[in-house]
Amino acid sequence: LAKTTQPISMDSYEGQEVNITCSHNNIATNDYITWYQQFPSQGPRFIIQGYKTKVTNEVASLFIPADRKSSTLSLPRVSLSDTAVYYCLVGDMRGGSQGNLIFGKGTKLSVKP
């Protein structure tokens, strides 16, 4: 069971780059790293997923070092609308126990003008 540790909260200003790091020391060989964003009264929204090195899409980048014991979600030039809770999940999406994909409390990002 890959437990994750994230900061409880972070503050930023509009236009800045935000990096949220997640620690997952006991990640297993078959585990992927997935990040979600959640606004109040909505379900989480998939942001990005990776296995190793770097993954980039239109909204974020995910950096994973060679030992895979941590990962960093990078949000370029945040805006007020990026204020949300961000969750890091680690687990084998392809099979096995889906109940082992634990959301935790996430990181509450507050973007200020």
Next chain:
Amino acid sequence: DTGVSQNPRHKITKRGQNVTFRCDPISEHNRLYWYRQTLGQGPEFLTYFQNEAQLEKSRLLSDRFSAERPKGSFSTLEIQRTEQGDSAMYLCASSPQGTGGYTFGSGTRLTVV
């Protein structure tokens, strides 16, 4: 396809009553998940289906909870003899088998009075 649909959005019920929620997943997705989320916490896994088979249930899913997914399409989550502690947001998600993230619905907020 408009994504994962959950009904109703809100439900207020008296303690001891039974309630049923419905989830319509993305049609191409063969996996369907139920989560529960309370204020300030991340979503907690309840159960998941692959097609019509319920493959995993959390210990959180007491005997008062039952979920079904007839014909591998929509799913229902029933709570019998509701208790005040059942008050929460109930989230449904779906995914294709394999890697990739979950697509969540907007949830059903249950209030037990």
